[in-house]
Amino acid sequence: MLRAVNASRTTRWITTAAAALALAGCGGGSSPPAGSGPVMATETMAVRRESPHFQVLAGQAPAAVVDAIADRLEAERGRLLSDLRVADVSQVRVRIWQDQAAWNAEVVRYFGRSFTTGGYIAGPGEMRLLAVDRVAVNATHEFAHIVSLHVNPGFANNPRWLWEATALYENGELVDPRTLGYMTSGRPPTLQTLNSDISANTQVYEVGYTLAEFVVATYGRDALLGLIRANGDIAAVLGLTPAEFERDWYAFVRARHLS
Numbered sequence: 001m002l003r004a005v006n007a008s009r010t011t012r013w014i015t016t017a018a019a020a021l022a023l024a025g026c027g028g029g030s031s032p033p034a035g036s037g038p039v040m041a042t043e044t045m046a047v048r049r050e051s052p053h054f055q056v057l058a059g060q061a062p063a064a065v066v067d068a069i070a071d072r073l074e075a076e077r078g079r080l081l082s083d084l085r086v087a088d089v090s091q092v093r094v095r096i097w098q099d100q101a102a103w104n105a106e107v108v109r110y111f112g113r114s115f116t117t118g119g120y121i122a123g124p125g126e127m128r129l130l131a132v133d134r135v136a137v138n139a140t141h142e143f144a145h146i147v148s149l150h151v152n153p154g155f156a157n158n159p160r161w162l163w164e165a166t167a168l169y170e171n172g173e174l175v176d177p178r179t180l181g182y183m184t185s186g187r188p189p190t191l192q193t194l195n196s197d198i199s200a201n202t203q204v205y206e207v208g209y210t211l212a213e214f215v216v217a218t219y220g221r222d223a224l225l226g227l228i229r230a231n232g233d234i235a236a237v238l239g240l241t242p243a244e245f246e247r248d249w250y251a252f253v254r255a256r257h258l259s
């Protein structure tokens, strides 16, 4: 991942995001919002909710959607900070798109290419969301990413498997491994595969929860935090090779979820 180390904080984050091309380009809910209106090139936004923790901006999104997002963020904020042992996070701006075409245009503008996503973060101070059915869950997923950046400011997609695993686990997004053919048939993905670009492989969204679950259940929460701080250096934190980690993770999933 490229870094503009001498740039300002804001510029650095945007540069990092553009370089990664998928900074928290999180899947989850790609169906267009129900009742979306005519195609718009842009969606004009205004502040719809504000607290010391979150400033929520939206355009066409109905009040019920804005409230569901703001309420879930407020409800989960304290736990996420506590879980990741972060003392505080300054106010986060939340931008909500209702119009699919306007959202797609913004993704292309920001990342320089098109890909399917329901939300992403633009640095540690802002998340952007499409008002899909599960948008409130996506919001806390993105907030988990933001909190994890306070554990390690250089953590975004570095490595991608642990970046997503942490957010999925903290947000309770377990995908039952019994529904994943490659897991039931003994063909779990490697960490290298899970680190693939979002356009090449999205299995990390399916198994990410269990990766962090395995770390916490086996080595404790301090080990997960240690891995975040060490950008996923398994050998340094856990004393395992990546192959040993993959083997032990799959044995854990088989015992906990597949037996």
Ligand SMILES: [Zn+2]
Binding pocket: 024, 025, 026, 027, 141, 145, 163, 164, 167
């Ligand atoms: Zn994510």
